[in-house]
Amino acid sequence: MPLNNEIIKQKLTEKFGDELVDWQEPYGMLTFTGPKALNLKVLQFLFDDPELKFRFLTDLQAVHYPDRKGEELAIVYHLHNLVDNIRIRFKVFTDIATPDVYSATALYQAANFMERETFDFFGVNFTGHPNLIRILNVDEMDYFPMRKEFPLEDQTRTDKDDEMFGR
């Protein structure tokens, strides 16, 4: 029987029990949430299991939810099983005051640049990353521009203070 969402969910529940919550299937893509302390264990299990074989990290990024107190930052992993062509989405949430998450670089080489990008824009501190520095923005930047408390516009610009044509 080919791999499907039910089997993946069943296997993960057998292994991790109630730790994984918020199971959803938006547009048929299995999505679930786990505690951030377990993120590497879940990824390793999905990687190693002979049936699941999620060995390709499609994407890794963060989302900032300012209203979710205590778990403002979501780190989202998109995984792909290249054999059965099935994708899943795995989220962990973290407090914005202590945005420390274990780095997945040991498991996926692709995570290296993606985690640097996520650090660059959201300030997620990936512990264990070999070279966690800014990748896209200028090195002198002293904030994380994709966090919602920072305005999108360039703050050095003065010609847009106009009443008619201003922001």
Added chain:
Amino acid sequence: MSRPVQYNTKLKMVEAPEGMMGDGFMATSFEKVVGLARKNSIWPLPFATSCCGIEFMATMASHYDLARFGSERVGFSPRQCDLLMVMGTISKKMGPVLRQVYLQMAEPRWVLSVGACACSGGIFDTYSVLQGIDQVIPVDVYVPGCPPRPEAILDGFLKIQELVGQESLRRRNGDKYKELMTSYGIQ
């Protein structure tokens, strides 16, 4: 039977500067001669980063033909060129690169800022984009438009020619110019 060759009889020469002329000699000011020579042989250095660069390619091509104005030779080394043409969005990370290219050019050098992005950041009013290249290097002529048509780029180029032709030979040694350079932290 005449051969099917059409000679270009519409050649247009630049006008000679004012001066005293007699049999076999002409006396005029050195400044005017140098200005005339410089303005009609500008070597542009294209610094094209986005859609304005596409318009520049049209400007260089046969239809609009920037070569008509003495700029047949587009240089790709800043050390050989007189005119830096900045076309396109310059991100903050690109800023130091642009500045270095400008510093590598030999004096006298001019800068033409083409398009809304290079002039003011344009629609990219965002944390990652430089809000006008005049924040990092001095600019001589701004060409508005998003992107500007080749005619507009040619117009900007003619404005540069005007500046080049009228520039005093002592300008680059003057205090005002040094002050301008110091305000950009150059030298």
